[in-house]
Amino acid sequence: MPEFPNNFLWGGALAANQVEGAWDVDGRGPSVADIASYKPHLDVKEYAAHHIVSSDSIAAALADPDDTYYPKRRGIDFYHRYPGDLALFAELGFKVLRVSISWSRLYPTGVEETPNEAGVAYYQSLFTEMRRLGIEPLVTLSHYEMPIALATSNNGWEDRAVVDHFVRYSRTCFERFGSLVKYWLTFNEIDSVMRHPFTTAGIIPDRSKNGVEQACYTALHHQFLASAIVTGLAHDIIPGSQVGCMLTKLTTYPNTFRPEDAAATLQKNLDNLFYADVQVFGEYPPLILRRLEHQGIALPIQPGDEQTLKDHPVDFVSFSYYMSMTESVDPNADRTPGNTVLAVKNPYLPTSEWGWQVDPIGLRISLVELYDRYRKPLFIVENGIGAVDVVTEQGEIHDDYRIAYFRDHFEQMALAIDDGVDLIGYTSWAPIDLISASTSQMSKRYGFIYVDQDDMGKGTLDRLRKDSFHWYQKVIASNGADLS
Ligand code: BGP
Numbered sequence: 334m335p336e337f338p339n340n341f342l343w344g345g346a347l348a349a350n351q352v353e354g355a356w357d358v359d360g361r362g363p364s365v366a367d368i369a370s371y372k373p374h375l376d377v378k379e380y381a382a383h384h385i386v387s388s389d390s391i392a393a394a395l396a397d398p399d400d401t402y403y404p405k406r407r408g409i410d411f412y413h414r415y416p417g418d419l420a421l422f423a424e425l426g427f428k429v430l431r432v433s434i435s436w437s438r439l440y441p442t443g444v445e446e447t448p449n450e451a452g453v454a455y456y457q458s459l460f461t462e463m464r465r466l467g468i469e470p471l472v473t474l475s476h477y478e479m480p481i482a483l484a485t486s487n488n489g490w491e492d493r494a495v496v497d498h499f500v501r502y503s504r505t506c507f508e509r510f511g512s513l514v515k516y517w518l519t520f521n522e523i524d525s526v527m528r529h530p531f532t533t534a535g536i537i538p539d540r541s542k543n544g545v546e547q548a549c550y551t552a553l554h555h556q557f558l559a560s561a562i563v564t565g566l567a568h569d570i571i572p573g574s575q576v577g578c579m580l581t582k583l584t585t586y587p588n589t590f591r592p593e594d595a596a597a598t599l600q601k602n603l604d605n606l607f608y609a610d611v612q613v614f615g616e617y618p619p620l621i622l623r624r625l626e627h628q629g630i631a632l633p634i635q636p637g638d639e640q641t642l643k644d645h646p647v648d649f650v651s652f653s654y655y656m657s658m659t660e661s662v663d664p665n666a667d668r669t670p671g672n673t674v675l676a677v678k679n680p681y682l683p684t685s686e687w688g689w690q691v692d693p694i695g696l697r698i699s700l701v702e703l704y705d706r707y708r709k710p711l712f713i714v715e716n717g718i719g720a721v722d723v724v725t726e727q728g729e730i731h732d733d734y735r736i737a738y739f740r741d742h743f744e745q746m747a748l749a750i751d752d753g754v755d756l757i758g759y760t761s762w763a764p765i766d767l768i769s770a771s772t773s774q775m776s777k778r779y780g781f782i783y784v785d786q787d788d789m790g791k792g793t794l795d796r797l798r799k800d801s802f803h804w805y806q807k808v809i810a811s812n813g814a815d816l817s
Pocket of ligand 1: 772
């Protein structure tokens with residue numbers, strides 16, 4: 334089996350809004366995640382509708398102090414329990430841990446001139462403890478948790494003023510955590526604004542005067558701009574810092590050999606890659622600009638914006654990969670849910686309990702495609718399988734299915750590295766059970782570590798090592814050589 338580079342960064346990935354809890358503690362302000370309600374039977378056909386909120390539904394949710402049906406308000410109490418969780422990650426042998434900073438913990442409404450010092454202190458102690466344990470922090474600045482006040486007062490990122498608020502927040506992060514954190518990501522799955530505009534960019538339909546689609550592209554341009562500005566800022570403030578973009582890699586195959594399916598698939602893949610194109614090449618792809626023209630979408634590009642994008646390309650390309658999809662022009666094609674998408678089913682692939690199609694070879698395809706296109710170091714920052722786990726009488730969790738998922742994907746990573754791909758690291762999603770982003774379920778478990786909490790927040794919150802914990806520990810100790 335091909336080898337992993339000696340300094341390969343093995344680890345795991347978390348997001349503040351899915352683990353921290355303590356949503357209204359120590360000065361933190363409410364974020365868009367705090368009104369994400371429990372949706373166990375989310376019909377992915379209504380995905381966009383599900384993520385669409387209204388000014389009234391936001392007000393009603395914020396008026397409800399309870400966290401029963403707002404699981405992201407409680408997470409897995411990582412805010413208080415992180416020393417024990419970090420110790421478990423160190424026991425696994427982690428070289429790196431991806432976490433996000435909750436913007437509203439530092440800037441409760443997003444517009445304050447100076448940060449909430451209790452929030453700064455929390456992240457300083459978190460990153461200090463990670464370093465003490467020899468774990469490199471990989472920090473996401475924006476992971477679906479912007480201050481909700483920026484949504485209700487500015488319609489989120491549709492307002493260019495939010496660029497300045499984000500830059501001030503990022504400057505604080507670089508100045509206050511720069512001695513502890515070298516690796517940064519700007520926007521988690523920046524492409525997802527099109528699939529869940531509120532979660533990703535604070536867009537509220539009844540506030541979007543020019544329609545939601547235009548608001549999304551306006552917000553996206555502002556995020557591209559902000560991402561470039563803070564990439565430059567990180568390089569200025571933190572010598573040696575590495576800043577990455579982060580893409581939902583939605584690798585899509587034609588469902589049949591019909592040229593119509595191939596043409597539709599080509600469009601789908603170009604549409605997916607365009608978000609990384611802008612952050613790597615520092616410009617909008619001409620074909621995308623033409624498509625937007627045809628759609629009557631106007632990008633709010635102001636003088637100087639294009640130069641800013643050009644001046645600050647990212648240092649590496651990171652992405653999430655869970656599943657692959659197929660595309661068909663047949664309106665009656667059989668579909669299955671994926672990561673915030675509705676995919677045309679691939680008859681050659683198995684399907685997870687949540688409908689996502691498991692495709693390890695698709696990860697090698699994605700790595701080769703991304704490296705050939707961008708010629709920049711790659712970092713897999715999300716990969717894993719959400720599954721129902723059962724705890725035996727003896728308190729064990731025999732998650733062979735999870736071991737099989739990771740083994741198959743690691744084999745393909747090794748082959749891609751042997752193909753010549755410069756893959757610098759891997760953080761699984763997620764090393765510990767947490768609140769699902771799409772459904773807010775606890776029961777959709779991803780971890781090597783089980784958390785005793787059910788969908789309604791009942792449980793001791795005790796942590797248990799699953800079989801996959803000991804397996805991943807061995808993989809890391811052997812630098813990927815021993816996948817048995
Ligand atoms: C990605 C998010 C992660 C994570 C993952 C799994 O889009 O970046 O936050 O949640 O999806 O999705 P889910 O939690 O819905 O199973």
